[in-house]
Amino acid sequence: MRYLPLTPTDRESMLAVIGASSIDDLFVDVPEEARLSGPIADLPGHASELAVERHMTALARRNTVAGEVPFFLGAGAYRHHVPASVDHLIQRGEFLTAYTPYQPEIAQGTLQMLFEFQTQVARLLGTDVANASMYDGSTACWEAIGMARRITRRGKAILSGGLHPHYVSVARTMAKYTGDQLDTASPVLSAQGDLDALIAKIDDDTSCVVVQYPDILGRIADLTPLADACHAKKALLIAVVTEPVALGAIRSPGEMDADIVVGEGQSLGVGLQFGGPYVGLFGCKDKYVRQMPGRLCGETVDADGRRGFVLTLSTREQHIRREKATSNICTNSGLCALAFSIHMTLLGEAGLRRLAAINHAGAVAAAERLAQVPGVELVTDRFFNEFTLNLSQEARPVVRTLADRGILAGVSLGRLYPGEGDLANGLVVAVTETTTAEDVETLAAALQEVLA
The missing domain is CATH 3.90.1150.10 (Aspartate Aminotransferase, domain 1)
Structure with missing residues (x-):
């Protein structure tokens, strides 16, 4: 972010406009004991731009590239x-400055990109429909569990021992506030996964079974028997894909009758970048689309019959009543979704x-x-x-x-x-x-x- 210095005169003018006598007036709601009485200890004082650049460069060199x-x-x-063209295209002003399509009529480029992104994700995951992205794979996983609760009206989710432990941790954090019961386990260091054990756990209280594909140990299993067992008890199968490139070689979870497929899209178009921002993928069967979190972009025509794009479904808190919302996720990883879509387009x-x-x-x-x-x-x-x-x-x-x-x-x-x-x-x-x-x-x- 660029450094924009303000002079004392600038500050006085700004305070006068808002009716404050000093900057301290802006913090009257912060308890006195919580305020700092001076500069933060151990932070260096004023330094020249050149000195700061040298210091930051020295810190960066401590990283292993x-x-x-x-x-x-x-x-x-x-x-x-990641092809260089991906980074070049996402930095074009038309994309880089487009935050989110609050006013679809003036965000046609963003909406068209998200429409194409949805198509690519749905085909990749093998689902009928996909949304316009989530924050990342772990939050998409939790949103799928919440969606299964709404659909089945049950509160017990069975999580495979092969599910990434960070995804499990996110689910546990959220379940504290929803009351969902999570049946979790750790993986066993063996060539076989835990599908048989998962099937044995499914009962009439089960909302969903969550399994990673390939799992945390890299194991690949046929999910069809697990899907059949879930559906026999009217539960849903949620498949989590953390490596989408794998779906260029192995069957998609949707082909094996998974009801909801979520994942992390970082592998395509998005660098490692210290763990984020990443982009969550979310797809499901068409019959569950109204319970899907996030947003869905659709194609239509305007009053003159010209092709256009709109927000077909937007069940987030900012658009409808809070108690009717399917998620509190209020935006999406738009720029990362664009990078994903460009990389996918270049590959074909x-x-x-x-x-x-x-x-x-x-x-x-x-x-x-x-x-x-x-x-x-x-x-x-x-x-x-x-x-x-x-x-x-x-x-x-x-x-x-x-x-x-x-x-x-x-x-x-x-x-x-x-x-x-x-x-x-x-x-x-x-x-x-x-x-x-x-x-x-x-x-x-x-x-x-x-x-x-």
Whole structure:
């Protein structure tokens, strides 16, 4: 954000306009004990622009840049190559300054982009309809659970042990205020998921079953039997996709009769950027569209018969009565949705399938090479571009040691599940089109040395 300095005269003029005698008058509602009596301790005083730039640059250099080292991090956020044209197009003034289409008649470009985005997401997830995006994958997951409660009028959600623990944490936080009962579990470090256990838990009080696809360990399962079991008890199946590129190679959850499919769209068009902002994907069967959170853009014609775009459905708090709203999410990750849509458009269906094939082939080669290292066992036998290794020692110290050597080896399950001793040796490794054979060999050699 640009620095816009104000002179004392400027401040006096502004205060005079609003009828305040001093800046302190603006804070009269803040209790005296909560106000600072002076500058914040330990913050440096005034510095020149040049000095600040040097200081901030020095701080930035302490970061490890993903593109400069062997990079195997995943577990919900993935490093893919984003074409330069994506960044160029989203920075055009027509897009960059368009916040949200409060006045559709003057936001036709934004609405058309969201309309195309919805089409792409619906086809990708295999659903009848998709909304104009959510904040991120974790909040989309919770919104799906809330939507299932409204549809089924039940308050018990069964969450797979393979669901990302951060998504589970968000759901727990929100459930405190809705009264939903969440049946959760941790994953088991094995090649098999927990679909049979989930099916056994479904009863007449179940609103939904939430399963990740591929799951946190990278495992892929046929969701059709789980969908059938849910529907037999009039419950809904919610599928969560954290790596949308996978859907260029494997069946979509919608094809396996999932009722609601949500996910994180970061992999396409959006960089890692320290964890956000990202973009949530949300699709469902057509019969549930009126319970879908967020907004739905539609196509119509104006009074002169010309093609136009409108907000067809907008059930958020800002548009209707609060008690009738389906969500308190009041906007969407519009610029990230645009980046997603541009990247998808550049790839096309054939390009996405080729990208997915490259990811899978690279991951298979990496898994086979790493499994040859003494002290390394491959846990996941069916995966897309992410798999789990079982090391002969605790994974967290290994990851730290390799990070000190400039190798970001993956995400330790001990970090995701602190206190879960059975998972402490697990290491989730992700391989994308940005991973080279040299990167894999570097990791294998380093693991062999550290585990010796």
